[in-house]
Amino acid sequence: MALALSADGQLxxxxxxxxxxxxxxxxxxxxxxxxxxxxxxxxxxDEKAVETFSGMALPGVQEVIEQKTGKSLGSDWAAKTQARFVAAMKDGVxxxxxxxxxxxxxxKLGLPVRVGSNSSGEEMEAKFIATNLTxxxxxxxxxxxxxxxxxxxxDVYLHAAREEGVKPENCVVLEDSNTGARAAVDAGMMCVLLRKAGEDVPDWPNLVVIHHLSxxxxxxQKALQAQRQSA
Known part of the structure; x- marks a missing residue:
């Protein structure tokens, strides 16, 4: 099955x-x-915070903390911490x-876009308002x-594809975390991983690495041109 960046695929x-x-x-x-x-x-x-919790949803963060401490954080911990996230986003991101x-x-390439994130909808709304991306x-x-x-x-990537009415193999996902890249690859999609030069990259199939959004x-564009030529 040809994926979305292949010359014989469809992006x-x-x-x-x-x-x-x-x-x-x-x-x-x-x-x-x-x-x-x-x-x-x-x-x-704090200097180990990103290394420890990068890409994790709050239930996963809670599970890690509870496993390490042997303490229960309570059923409302994720909701309370999410509220802290939202407040922080409104203060500026x-x-x-x-x-x-x-x-x-x-x-300009004529491609539709969607977002699939472990963040809550409320968090993303605050982030996009703060950065003028809404x-x-x-x-x-x-x-x-x-x-x-x-x-x-x-699931979130498969849901986004269904909402657009396209097959997983016709999608490209842009990710920065191993957690998200795993989700994209397991969804049967091509994943482009944004990583700083020199940082470790998983040895997984259907993964392409870039170092800057540019x-x-x-x-x-290169993939679309190749697909038009082979059509």
Whole structure:
């Protein structure tokens, strides 16, 4: 089966993760998670926060803290921590470098876009308002947290494809975390992984690495040109 970046494939939809791909909020959310972990007795300094909690949905964060401390955080912990996330996002969050130009370039290619994230819909709304990204994704945002099936499960990406009316093999996902990349690959989609040069990359199939958002649209354009030529 030819995937969306192959010359004999068909690229029909681009799905973006949110944190670390569109908005730079992961440090803030991981730092809050680390604060909560320390309050429960788990030793996670701020400098280890991203390494420990990157890409994880709040139920997963809660599970890790409870396993490490042997304490129950309670049934309302995730909701309370999510409220802290939303408040932090409203105080200010930065766009990922190059995001506006990248989105315009993808739009010029005529490709529809959607978002699939482990963040809640409420969190993403706050983040997109703060970074002026709402207009790009209105009505096209999907939350794995709100679905109750967080990544690395592939469900949120499969749901986004169904909503667009396209097959998984016709989708490209832009991710930055191993958790999200696993979800995309398991969904049967092509995954483009945004990673700084020199950082570790999983040895998984259907994974392409870029180092800056400016590399993304040219990759899609090259695939579309090859597909038109082979049609």
């Amino acid at each position: 029909k939809l681009v799905i973006f993760d949110c944190d670390g791909v569109l908005v730079d909020s992961e440090d803030t959310c991981c730092r809050i998670s680390a604060e909560e972990a320390r309050a429960a007795g788990m030793n996670v300094p 930065e766009p990922i470098d190059g995001v506006y130009a990248m989105l315009e370039d993808v739009k 207009k790009h994704f209105e009505g096209r945002i999907h939350s794995a947290r709100d679905m109750g099936i967080p990544k690395p499960r592939p 590399d993304f649209a040219p990759l899609l």
